[in-house]
Amino acid sequence: MKLYVCWGTFPVPWPRTSSSWRPGAHPCKKAYDALKRAGHCPEVVKVYGFAQLPDVTSGRQEVKRLTGESLVPVLVLEDGEAIKDSENIVAWARDNPAVGAGQMG
Numbered sequence: 001m002k003l004y005v006c007w008g009t010f011p012v013p014w015p016r017t018s019s020s021w022r023p024g025a026h027p028c029k030k031a032y033d034a035l036k037r038a039g040h041c042p043e044v045v046k047v048y049g050f051a052q053l054p055d056v057t058s059g060r061q062e063v064k065r066l067t068g069e070s071l072v073p074v075l076v077l078e079d080g081e082a083i084k085d086s087e088n089i090v091a092w093a094r095d096n097p098a099v100g101a102g103q104m105g
């Protein structure tokens, strides 16, 4: 699976006012962490740029082609299904743990 993210999956230390930008709630990190927690190991694709600007990077163009928007994070499953919005990705990870995830030994 591929996870398209902005510039990385680092935490953002600064508070923002909109709901998806609370401290520590960097949407791309949230999506990545949820997938890792569920035992997945997504290939992370950094798309760089900014959603509000023209899609100059190939990553942004691919995300736009897949979802109709250039906003990340976007998860692309092995069958090509694209899931956009970090909340949806977190929910998908919760509902689809990797085979063997959570088992010890």
Ligand SMILES: N[C@@H](CCC(=O)N[C@@H](CS)C(=O)NCC(=O)O)C(=O)O
Residues within 6 Å of the ligand: 006, 020, 026, 027, 028, 029, 049, 050, 051, 052, 070, 071, 072, 073, 084, 085, 086, 087
């Ligand atoms: N509601 C969306 C918000 C996504 C969002 O805010 N993404 C950040 C990047 S992590 C952003 O700045 N997007 C604009 C951009 O991609 O330039 C979600 O939770 O996925």
